[in-house]
Amino acid sequence: MSLDIQKIRNDFPILSRQVYKKPLIYFDNGATTQKPQVVLDEEIKIYTQENSNIHRGVHYLSEQLTQRYEDARKVVQKFVNAPYDHEVIFTSGTTESINTIAFSYGEKYVNEGDEIIISTLEHHANIVPWQVLCERKKAVLKVIPINESGELILDEYEKMISPKTKMVSVNHVSNALGIVNDVKRIIEIAHQNDVPVLVDGAQSVQHGKVDVQELDCDFFVFSGHKVYGPNGIGVIYGKEKWLNEMPPFMTGGEMIKKVTFEKTTFNELPFKFEAGTPNYVAAIGLATAIDYIQDVGIENIIEYEKELLDYATQKLESIEGLKIVGTAEKKISVISFNLDNIHHYDAGMVIDKMGIAVRTGHHCAEPLMQRFNIEGTIRASFSFYNTKEEIDKLCEAIITVKQMFG
Numbered sequence: 001m002s003l004d005i006q007k008i009r010n011d012f013p014i015l016s017r018q019v020y021k022k023p024l025i026y027f028d029n030g031a032t033t034q035k036p037q038v039v040l041d042e043e044i045k046i047y048t049q050e051n052s053n054i055h056r057g058v059h060y061l062s063e064q065l066t067q068r069y070e071d072a073r074k075v076v077q078k079f080v081n082a083p084y085d086h087e088v089i090f091t092s093g094t095t096e097s098i099n100t101i102a103f104s105y106g107e108k109y110v111n112e113g114d115e116i117i118i119s120t121l122e123h124h125a126n127i128v129p130w131q132v133l134c135e136r137k138k139a140v141l142k143v144i145p146i147n148e149s150g151e152l153i154l155d156e157y158e159k160m161i162s163p164k165t166k167m168v169s170v171n172h173v174s175n176a177l178g179i180v181n182d183v184k185r186i187i188e189i190a191h192q193n194d195v196p197v198l199v200d201g202a203q204s205v206q207h208g209k210v211d212v213q214e215l216d217c218d219f220f221v222f223s224g225h226k227v228y229g230p231n232g233i234g235v236i237y238g239k240e241k242w243l244n245e246m247p248p249f250m251t252g253g254e255m256i257k258k259v260t261f262e263k264t265t266f267n268e269l270p271f272k273f274e275a276g277t278p279n280y281v282a283a284i285g286l287a288t289a290i291d292y293i294q295d296v297g298i299e300n301i302i303e304y305e306k307e308l309l310d311y312a313t314q315k316l317e318s319i320e321g322l323k324i325v326g327t328a329e330k331k332i333s334v335i336s337f338n339l340d341n342i343h344h345y346d347a348g349m350v351i352d353k354m355g356i357a358v359r360t361g362h363h364c365a366e367p368l369m370q371r372f373n374i375e376g377t378i379r380a381s382f383s384f385y386n387t388k389e390e391i392d393k394l395c396e397a398i399i400t401v402k403q404m405f406g
């Protein structure tokens with residue numbers, strides 16, 4: 001293993017703080033990741049030295065920062081291997097990205113009786129925008145089922161797709177269970193039927209290599225704050241053939257070519273989808289975060305996080321009365337589990353008191369919890385700054401929970 005974990009940990013100031021007088025153990029990386037000092041420094045530098053609204057002024061600061069914002073777009077383009085930088089649109093996060101596509105694509109292409117396919121594994125952010133679209137257009141939402149280990153049943157998906165299908169929208173990695181979906185196969189099947197596919201990459205870009213051209217997805221979305229970048233920034237990658245045809249989602253400044261009181265014409269890509277002042281500070285911060293993880297090395301991250309996941313799975317499985325939810329073979333960095341006869345909230349509260357941050361509840365995936373007949377789980381989600389010693393501490397905390405409630 002080629003990572004110096006202690007050196008990496010030193011890059012993240014928050015990791016050296018204490019919680020309840022105990023060293024913080026942060027296992028809630030699926031919710032948001034911590035930020036390295038370089039990202040924080042970049043944001044301070046912009047506000048103290050470079051701040052100015054972009055795309056507007058002809059003055060020095062505005063021109064410089066506009067260039068840096070557009071350079072950030074190119075960093076994201078390379079990160080996901082998009083063919084063109086104008087196919088990268090900055091949003092506030094995955095949620096806004098999916099809402100933008102659902103509204104805008106739906107406005108143009110979805111009509112009464114049409115069908116949209118999602119999966120049982122989705123986060124609410126990839127359910128509700130499609131549900132609302134279906135209500136608005138009197139379309140039908142269809143859901144790919146899963147088996148007991150949490151894998152999508154692709155035979156059922158194949159049977160579901162029809163000339164009425166207008167979009168397939170699935171996550172790359174499930175936030176609640178960590179299961180990696182075979183999106184390449186899902187896309188192939190959709191494309192054989194001329195149906196576009198949106199891949200929700202909120203839980204995949206931080207754990208592995210994403211190549212939108214290799215996947216051949218039509219849309220790919222993710223959030224900056226889950227990939228070691230700032231809050232308030234997200235991305236849509238979309239094939240230009242779709243984005244050019246789709247109407248804008250939000251309207252206002254910057255997304256226009258010409259405005260009169262009689263008529264407005266819209267700007268070109270990517271600006272057509274970036275109404276108003278964008279979060280240029282966060283966009284540049286995201287580019288800094290991407291540079292940072294590329295320095296760490298995506299291959300190193302994949303290898304080390306797999307080691308952590310395997311170690312944690314083996315240790316947790318050996319605890320009597322602990323049941324892992326989502327036992328599919330292909331998983332990334334997340335373990336969801338329950339303890340016999342102990343409510344996940346009670347367990348989470350005790351674990352928290354030991355300085356360990358885990359997530360408890362339905363993880364914004366209520367239909368998935370309903371599928372397993374549970375209210376929620378305890379979720380530990382790992383990053384390359386976590387260690388095996390921290391996993392040992394989590395196991396000790398779980399034993400204490402069992403002793404307290406057992």
Ligand code: PLP
Pocket residue numbers: 030031093094095096123125126171173174175200202203223
């Ligand atoms: N999709 C998935 C798979 C997620 O895990 C999340 C957040 O947890 C989202 C969408 C929503 O992301 P955001 O809250 O950053 O918009």
